[in-house]
Amino acid sequence: MFEPHLQNTVIGFHQDLPTCVWIRDLEGTKLVDSLWSLTDASGLSERCKQSIRYSRAAGWSRIAYCVFVNNLSEAIFYLCRGAQSAETLEARLWQHVKGILINWQLVYGTQPEIQALLDGGRLPSKTNYKTRLLTLADKHSAYVMLPCPWQPSMPDAKTDSQTMTLL
Numbered sequence: 664m665f666e667p668h669l670q671n672t673v674i675g676f677h678q679d680l681p682t683c684v685w686i687r688d689l690e691g692t693k694l695v696d697s698l699w700s701l702t703d704a705s706g707l708s709e710r711c712k713q714s715i716r717y718s719r720a721a722g723w724s725r726i727a728y729c730v731f732v733n734n735l736s737e738a739i740f741y742l743c744r745g746a747q748s749a750e751t752l753e754a755r756l757w758q759h760v761k762g763i764l765i766n767w768q769l770v771y772g773t774q775p776e777i778q779a780l781l782d783g784g785r786l787p788s789k790t791n792y793k794t795r796l797l798t799l800a801d802k803h804s805a806y807v808m809l810p811c812p813w814q815p816s817m818p819d820a821k822t823d824s825q826t827m828t829l830l
Contacts, residue, residue, distance in 0.1 A: 672734070693717040693725065714802065723776045724787040724806050732788045732809070735760060739812075753812075761813040780811055 675683040694701065697719050701712050717725065739756045743749040764777050780786065785808035794804045 693722060695719050695722040717802075721802075724789075727776070727780075728787050728789045728806065731760075731786050736812070757811075757813040761811075783814055784811065785809055786811055 671687040673685040673687070674681050675685065692715065694715050695717055701707070701716065704712060707715075739753055742756065743753045746752050761781065764781060768774065768777060787806035788809050789801075790805045790807060794801065
C-alpha cells in the first residue's frame with residue numbers, strides 16, 4: 664500500500680488513453696502481511712519491519728482513503744467546479760468510477776473490499792485532525808465511514824453512530 668496523493672502521482676497517456684502511473688513518493692509505503700513476507704528482509708530492524716507491516720484491513724483503509732477520498736473526490740470536485748450542471752456531472756463521474764471497478768474485477772477477479780463498496784459499503788476517511796491533535800503515528804489513525812458517492816442518496820436516512828463518531 665502506498666499513498667497515491669495527487670501531488671505524488673503522474674498518469675502517462677498514449678493516444679488519449681492512460682497507459683502507466685509514476686509514483687513520486689514511496690515514503691509511506693506499507694506491506695500487507697498476507698501478501699509480503701519480511702523473512703528475507705534481514706537488513707531491516709524489527710522496529711522498521713513493524714512500521715511497514717499492515718494488516719489487510721488496515722491496508723484497505725489506507726488505500727481506499729487515498730484513492731477514493733483524497734484523489735478521486737478532489738479530482739472530481741475540480742472537474743465539476745463551475746460546470747452548469749455540476750451535480751449531474753459529478754454523479755456521472757462517480758458512476759463511471761463504479762463501472763471501472765466492476766470491469767476491473769471482471770478482468771482481475773473479485774476483491775472482497777471492492778465488492779463490498781459495489782454492494783453499498785462505505786469508504787474509510789482518515790481522521791487526520793484527530794491523529795495530529797493526539798500526536799499519533801499515521802499507523803494508528805482512526806477512520807470514519809462515509810457513504811460511497813455512487814450510491815443513491817437517502818435524504819431521510821438516519822446517519823449511523825459509527826459515521827459520526829470522531830473522538
